[in-house]
Amino acid sequence: MPAAGVVTIVAVVLIVLALVVYLVATILKLQAIADGLDEVIASVGEIVEKSAPVNDVVLDINEQLDAGVELLEGLLVQKAGLRDALGLVEGLYPGAAAQGFRAFPESRELVPPRIAEVYTRGTLTLARLGREAPIAMANPAGPVLRDVQYGSMAAKLLYTDVRHTSPEKLPRSPVIGSGAPVQYEQREDIGRPRKRFARTKYV
Amino acid sequence: MTLWWIGNAVLLLVVLPVVVYLLKGVLDAASGIVPSIRQIAGAAAAGSKDLDAVPLLLTTQDQVRQTVAGVAGYGGSLDVILDDAEEE
Numbered sequence: 310m311p312a313a314g315v316v317t318i319v320a321v322v323l324i325v326l327a328l329v330v331y332l333v334a335t336i337l338k339l340q341a342i343a344d345g346l347d348e349v350i351a352s353v354g355e356i357v358e359k360s361a362p363v364n365d366v367v368l369d370i371n372e373q374l375d376a377g378v379e380l381l382e383g384l385l386v387q388k389a390g391l392r393d394a395l396g397l398v399e400g401l402y403p404g405a406a407a408q409g410f411r412a413f414p415e416s417r418e419l420v421p422p423r424i425a426e427v428y429t430r431g432t433l434t435l436a437r438l439g440r441e442a443p444i445a446m447a448n449p450a451g452p453v454l455r456d457v458q459y460g461s462m463a464a465k466l467l468y469t470d471v472r473h474t475s476p477e478k479l480p481r482s483p484v485i486g487s488g489a490p491v492q493y494e495q496r497e498d499i500g501r502p503r504k505r506f507a508r509t510k511y512v
Numbered sequence: 513m514t515l516w517w518i519g520n521a522v523l524l525l526v527v528l529p530v531v532v533y534l535l536k537g538v539l540d541a542a543s544g545i546v547p548s549i550r551q552i553a554g555a556a557a558a559g560s561k562d563l564d565a566v567p568l569l570l571t572t573q574d575q576v577r578q579t580v581a582g583v584a585g586y587g588g589s590l591d592v593i594l595d596d597a598e599e600e
Binding site: 311313314316317320321323327328332333334335338339341342345346348349352353355356359360362363366367368369374376377380381384386387388389390393418509 | 519524531532539545546552556569587590594
């Protein structure tokens with residue numbers, strides 16, 4: 310056999326070997342992919358099976374909740390009136406009045422009265438001021454009024470003018486003793502033994 | 513004879529590298545899919561496990577019905593107790 314023939318055979322064998330090695334490796338990888346896809350399909354099937362009744366159940370829950378909301382809104386509006394009801398809701402949940410009531414679309418255009426401001430926003434004011442703050446004297450939407458650890462004048466200024474701003478205008482402290490402007494007569498019985506009542510016998 | 517040698521050279525220097533290159537590309541692509549498939553299988557299994565609580569929705573549904581019924585009862589009582597708002 311000529312040398313060229315031997316080289317040809319060697320080349321063909323090499324090509325076939327390369328084909329076998331790579332194709333077998335590829336087949337093994339494809340088998341692994343097929344196994345993984347089987348697991349995926351099984352899990353997806355479970356998901357589909359488990360989530361099948363979710364839609365109906367959630368829709369039913371939403372219908373029930375909508376009915377409850379309409380009932381409560383209707384009762385609130387019936388008892389308090391639309392405007393005051395809106396104010397109550399705004400007082401409890403600031404910003405909720407902008408959405409209005411579902412069953413009363415016209416409520417979105419109303420300006421809610423400032424009901425419950427004393428308690429809700431005042432509480433927020435207290436939280437901003439720290440201690441010693443009167444309720445609802447400042448706008449809770451503003452920044453912190455004072456340093457809650459060291460400053461106290463900002464909170465004191467919210468009260469009526471008593472002692473903290475002009476102490477010189479206060480009446481003087483009462484003078485007691487011999488120099489007091491008002492002298493009272495000393496009672497004679499002070500310092501003496503206490504009167505004792507005669508014992509009575511009960512039969 | 514010369515053509516035979518040329519053919520051998522083409523076979524060894526061109527055909528064999530091209531075959532190896534193409535087969536390696538296919539093998540790399542298949543190898544790249546395997547981790548992705550494993551991740552998808554894991555995510556699907558986790559998703560299926562997360563849905564194990566779905567039957568509790570039936571309990572929620574029943575609770576919501578009872579709650580709304582209770583609210584309706586209270587609402588009816590309040591409707592009787594409280595006066596209606598005065599019409600403006």
